[in-house]
Amino acid sequence: MNLKEAMNLLKDKGYKATGKRKDILAYFADVDGYRTAKDLITYLEDNHEGISFDTIYRNLHLYNEMGILETTELNGERHFRMNCTTHHHHHFICNECGKTKEIDVCPMDEVQQTLANYAIEGHKFEIYGLCPTCQSV
Amino acid sequence: MNLKEAMNLLKDKGYKATGKRKDILAYFADVDGYRTAKDLITYLEDNHEGISFDTIYRNLHLYNEMGILETTELNGERHFRMNCTTHHHHHFICNECGKTKEIDVCPMDEVQQTLANYAIEGHKFEIYGLCPTCQSV
DNA sequence: TTTCTAAATCGGAATCATTCCTATTTACAA
DNA sequence: TTGTAAATAGGAATGATTCCGATTTAGAAA
Numbered sequence: 645m646n647l648k649e650a651m652n653l654l655k656d657k658g659y660k661a662t663g664k665r666k667d668i669l670a671y672f673a674d675v676d677g678y679r680t681a682k683d684l685i686t687y688l689e690d691n692h693e694g695i696s697f698d699t700i701y702r703n704l705h706l707y708n709e710m711g712i713l714e715t716t717e718l719n720g721e722r723h724f725r726m727n728c729t730t731h732h733h734h735h736f737i738c739n740e741c742g743k744t745k746e747i748d749v750c751p752m753d754e755v756q757q758t759l760a761n762y763a764i765e766g767h768k769f770e771i772y773g774l775c776p777t778c779q780s781v
Numbered sequence: 782m783n784l785k786e787a788m789n790l791l792k793d794k795g796y797k798a799t800g801k802r803k804d805i806l807a808y809f810a811d812v813d814g815y816r817t818a819k820d821l822i823t824y825l826e827d828n829h830e831g832i833s834f835d836t837i838y839r840n841l842h843l844y845n846e847m848g849i850l851e852t853t854e855l856n857g858e859r860h861f862r863m864n865c866t867t868h869h870h871h872h873f874i875c876n877e878c879g880k881t882k883e884i885d886v887c888p889m890d891e892v893q894q895t896l897a898n899y900a901i902e903g904h905k906f907e908i909y910g911l912c913p914t915c916q917s918v
Numbered sequence: 919t920t921t922c923t924a925a926a927t928c929g930g931a932a933t934c935a936t937t938c939c940t941a942t943t944t945a946c947a948a
Numbered sequence: 949t950t951g952t953a954a955a956t957a958g959g960a961a962t963g964a965t966t967c968c969g970a971t972t973t974a975g976a977a978a
Contacts, residue, residue, distance in 0.1 A: 659925085659926095660924095660925060660973085660974050660975070694928070695927085696927065697928095697929095697930095698929085698930095699927055702926080717857065721963095721964070722857070722965085736901075745895075745896070747892055748895075749892050751887075752908075754886045758886070759882070759910075762882070762908075762910055762913065764908060764909075764910040765876060765911065766910070767907065768905060768909075769905070770905050771889075771896065771899075771904045773900045773902040774899065774900040774902070775899055776899065795954095797944080797946070797954060798946095799944080799945075799954095799955065801955090818936080819935085831958085833957045835937080835938080835955095835958085836956055838937075839937095840955095857934090923973105923974105923976090924974100924976105925972105925973085925974080925975100926973070927971080927972070928970085929968105931967085931969105933966070934964090934965085934966095936961105936964105940959100942956080943954105943955080944953105945953095946951105946954100948951085948952105
């Protein structure tokens with residue numbers, strides 16, 4: 645999902661396109677990795693002095709519900725990243741910079757029979773570590 | 782890991798065997814599933830009026846470091862369960878009752894080559910849903 | 919362009935899990 | 949039985965997140 649697609653989706657659904665909303669999307673379109681609400685605020689404060697937590701969280705949740713952002717919980721903090729809508733996959737997540745790498749392996753196929761009588765509602769497969777860049781610092 | 786093993790481990794390492802520590806272990810030995818600090822306090826308050834959060838969290842972390850308990854984060858809350866030391870595996874976790882089922886599939890083998898230049902520090906594979914018991918309620 | 923109104927935002931208080939701090943109590947070794 | 953380090957209580961502090969009443973604003977309608 646890129647910036648333009650996301651903005652169009654927003655307008656199509658009848659949401660107002662405010663400057664803050666644009667900048668939030670621009671931020672995630674640019675960084676390409678998992679980021680926290682705090683990261684986002686730090687970035688936004690340059691151009692939007694006095695922006696409130698309420699605005700940040702309200703929009704993060706809105707974008708998440710709309711499928712524009714995806715989310716995961718790392719060290720007790722919620723992290724967000726631009727959603728890659730293409731196909732089902734998982735992520736390697738760098739513990740240092742938060743950037744991700746797609747992992748196309750999904751173990752769910754092999755698991756189905758083991759869980760015959762279980763109602764599966766979701767799953768999570770994530771790999772944590774250091775990306776090549778962060779190892780050499 | 783059962784109650785007796787855990788208590789022995791505690792003594793061997795030179796930690797004092799207090800009544801609260803025993804009861805915490807007894808709780809996890811009995812419930813067999815992921816539980817929160819809050820769940821634990823609720824249980825302990827019957828026999829230990831006025832028990833403090835500090836005691837709960839200090840011991841949960843101690844047990845976790847000692848490998849007696851394992852932990853995961855669900856809905857922004859840390860959950861703990863008795864560690865199954867036998868072999869590497871993952872869990873199906875019931876969203877309703879917190880009970881778990883072992884999953885012996887581990888996708889990490891298939892992933893190694895994709896992440897040749899990445900330093901892998903950990904991974905998480907969890908499946909969420911409803912166990913057979915909770916579906917029929 | 920101007921007006922109107924629901925949506926969006928602000929500012930700050932409230933909440934909730936967790937951690938921290940100091941004084942007091944306790945397990946257990948000597 | 950005593951001494952002491954470890955463990956605990958009680959409550960304040962922290963940090964992320966949510967909530968709420970008052971104010972502002974995007975964008976539709978006139």
